[in-house]
Amino acid sequence: MDSLALKIKNGNELAFREFFNKTYGRVHAYLLKAFHDNIHIDDIAQEVYVKLWQNRANIDEQQSLDGYLFTILRNTVISHFRTLAKDKKHNSGYTQSVQDTYNKQPYMDTLNGIQEKENNQFYEQVMQEISPLKQQCFRLHREFGLTYRQISAKEGIAVKTVEKYIRQTSRILESKLLTRIQYVLIYFMLMNS
Numbered sequence: 001m002d003s004l005a006l007k008i009k010n011g012n013e014l015a016f017r018e019f020f021n022k023t024y025g026r027v028h029a030y031l032l033k034a035f036h037d038n039i040h041i042d043d044i045a046q047e048v049y050v051k052l053w054q055n056r057a058n059i060d061e062q063q064s065l066d067g068y069l070f071t072i073l074r075n076t077v078i079s080h081f082r083t084l085a086k087d088k089k090h091n092s093g094y095t096q097s098v099q100d101t102y103n104k105q106p107y108m109d110t111l112n113g114i115q116e117k118e119n120n121q122f123y124e125q126v127m128q129e130i131s132p133l134k135q136q137c138f139r140l141h142r143e144f145g146l147t148y149r150q151i152s153a154k155e156g157i158a159v160k161t162v163e164k165y166i167r168q169t170s171r172i173l174e175s176k177l178l179t180r181i182q183y184v185l186i187y188f189m190l191m192n193s
Helices: 003-009 013-035 041-054 065-092 096-103 106-128 132-142 148-155 159-191
Strands: none
Touching: 003 013, 003 065, 013 041, 013 065, 013 159, 041 065, 041 159, 106 132, 106 159, 132 148, 132 159, 148 159
């Protein structure tokens, strides 16, 4: 009997958070393979965990909790692919002028602008917590596409040091993002309890 599964089934938020921390990396990797970009992966991952929490009464503590999670994950991915296919088919019927009008709607622009602004603010806030040299190496690599060797020559440091700085900065960003997602999940769970 999986005690973590039983705790989650009974509504234990700490157990859920522990399970989230244990499995999020694999869920993220799965989604990255499925969608090949980072644009909506965090939203889909959040949706998967929210579904798990909402359907916790259906958890069979005699079965693998990981298996249950990945069933939800697989079904969510399939659902998103179906939605993308429907959207693509539906959009192909529009004329270009109708699509241009739709895409320029102030409401959509506002929502997209707010999300982009929040993401940029979060990114910059985290980057300010990182040392200037690590920050510079990371930005040169991720934002400007320079190789480790090019950054090494530009900054006058060893290639291994550049690699280490970028790896450390990536880990900090991932950790902060994971914490941010956890807060959203906890908020959602509390609002729907």
